[in-house]
Amino acid sequence: MNKITNLTKESTLFKVFLFCLSFLFFQFNSYSQDGKKLFKANCAACHSVGANKVVGPGLQGVTEKRSAEWLHSWIKNSGEMIASGDGDAVAIFEEYGKVIMPPQPVDDAQIDAILEYINNPNDGETAAGPTPPGGGDLTTAAPEDNSTMIYVFGAAILLLVILIFTLNRTGLFLRETIAKNEGEEYKGPTTLWESLREVMRNNKGIVAAVVIVLFFGGLLDLMDGAFEIGVHQGYKPEQPIKFSHKIHAGDDKIDCNYCHSSARHSKTSGIPSLNVCMNCHKHIDGSSGKTFMYNGKQYSMTEEIQKIYDHLDYDRETQTYGDNPTPVQWVKIHNLPDHVFFSHAQHVTAGKQKCQTCHGPVEEMDVVAQDAPLTMKWCIECHNATAVATEGNGYYDEMHARMTPEFKEQVMEDGVITVKEIGGWECAKCHY
Template identity: 40%
Template sequence: MKKTMERPLNLKHLFLVFLLLFTLVTFGQDEVEAESNADEASTEEIIPSADPVKGKELFNSLCGACHKRYKNAVGPSLHGVTERRDMDWLYKWIVNSQELIKSGDSQAVQLYEEWNKVAMNAFPQLNNQDIDNILAYVEEPKPEPVVAVAQVAAGAEGQGGSGISTEIVLGLLSVVLLILSVILILVNKTLNRFAVANGIPTKADKPKGKPIWVAFAENQFLVLVSIVFLLLAVAWGGYSFLMQVGVDQGYEPIQPIHYSHRIHAGENQIECKYCHSSARVSKHSGIPSLNVCMNCHKQIAEVAPETATEEYSKEFYDNEIQKLYEATGWDTSTQSYTGETKPVKWVRIHNLPDFVYFNHSQHVTVGGIECQTCHGPVETYEIQKQYAPLTMGWCINCHRESNIKVEGNAYYEKIHEELSKKYDVEELTVAEMGGLECGKCHY
């Protein structure tokens, strides 16, 4: 019988296989790109030559106060409006909605009555191209949540390239460590048996010396020195403990509604005294009332995805905003107050003793002291905490180091020259102006 041999693959065959694979991959990519660009293509067909980037700028400056792209606010959500309305009608409505309503247009009247007869601002400065740009922006497909993508990526990293989970690796290492421990115990017992069989003295055969505590008790010098050090340690420990009574530096309680100074004072750069307005004119800085929060959050029902961190997700922040709505009785569906409010039991962080007088307006308005001087870099805090110890020594040191601002103050200017000669200094500190007198801070 004739022996047959398989024909080996040559370069021509390999090239054909590679070409086939390349064609399949390219076809698959074309399909994916076609699907991903489907929404964009449909938008371009409806609104040709529109620029959604310019539309975003116009939307944020003109429309964002009352409208959202994908959810209702003061006005209806705008995504899909080009499918619900004719383009010519939209041009007229956006430029002057009241004129269209007065003309008796059925769609305009129905929309006006449906949304509680809230008048929409007129925008005569917008031309058709500007409106096309805005509509191109609002018709962009809704982006996928960033948190979900991050979780998928984190899961992929946790699996590793080999597909073996971390728990399995740690379990195997634990088993190996246990086996090594058992082997060491068996080896030790075997060596002891060999030593006993050959007459070699082991550790158990060596004579025991005097216990260390007996030797220590017989040495009177060591006993005396130890007692002195023990008494000093107890005295220092007791003094340190008593000096910390009432000092709550670093106190960081969890509030009933999570408020991030990092987002508000840091990323959004909201000025501290916008919320704590009484700090300018009052002894206390005050806790902002919830209506101050609602000045912004009537329109801001969710945070931007990039605001989220590894510890606090976007869903967490959005849920906290819902707690604010529940407390104020705000109904997002009707964009109105229900009247059913709930008190928020905020946890106080800074608390001075009753016999200590401190006036915020005296420091903030007259002294011109920044909030961060006493409260730390609040713009970086996710959870507000007590930054300073607020002890008497801490306040006195500040009075000794802080200079008085005499410019524009007739009283200080009058006595500045005399006190400058008295203390032989160019600038006067709070201490030199009487800031260390007991009656300044204590009743």
């Protein structure tokens, strides 16, 4: 019998091992359509997945009201459908102030993913995550669970390693035995490491391919992680007083600007001082003993309202204030980088934007969470899609008067003036 000089079987196993190894060290990101992310990026500025109106209608049950074909056409180019005289399209256009929804840069697969998310917005809703600076809980949409796949690959790789080791030892023993039986000196590898080195020398192309996959895969994973730095979407901290926006803004229909009055005139919306709370809670003192839901638990209204009195050093019985008030240490939820300028007044007063555009359906939240990612991408996409509220808005009268006829014709070509078209993408608008 001729001396065995090749490692064909071991080489094949090694190729499989290297291929699987690339999966172990690099978790491929799922590039399948993520309906929630697509909705947040393209739709959330104007729509909710519930029944409540934001800028446009709430989308709850929209797939039952309209056919998939109609929805695809509407999302891709609503203006074209209106121009064609489609009855439903024209009716929606008339109902929502004759504002055309800008064409959305999404394909059919992405639209299907968005519609699937609208139909099932709560699938895998929350999962515990890290705590960002400032304390509190970070509750985010649960990412796709890839742990099962990782365990399967890990188990497969472990079995392959055991199999390779066993076959290698068997092969080495047989090769040495054959060499001795033929009276020849055995000069081949004697250890697993030497065998692996031999296989790697004989399969340089495979090894190079795996190294390239690992390097660029790791680089992409690193870049993907870098884009998440400072993004705290879903951040939902516990507050020192269990203040329920669902009760105040939802059930009691209190205007957001009543408490956050500086949003209409200032860069910041402001944290309401407790004297604003006392406008109501001097009379609504919680003596009824009612309870309310907050973050899935029942709390006493009496105890939470008493916290306001304690911080103000207010005696409910005598209705007098003491000399030792203490501040409430509210936990800030929405944090923008220091190099970003954002004005609430510009958006609320000049832009006529609703609070829900950026903050989501606050009137449905007991514990307020950061609804939008508040990234640069999210902002510029909103500026690209949002039509300027010009009708009855004196802020823009002078700007329109100064427009040259050519420029006015250009921006009004599609019947809509977007924020982008009047400078909403200029760097200095937010960074100066």
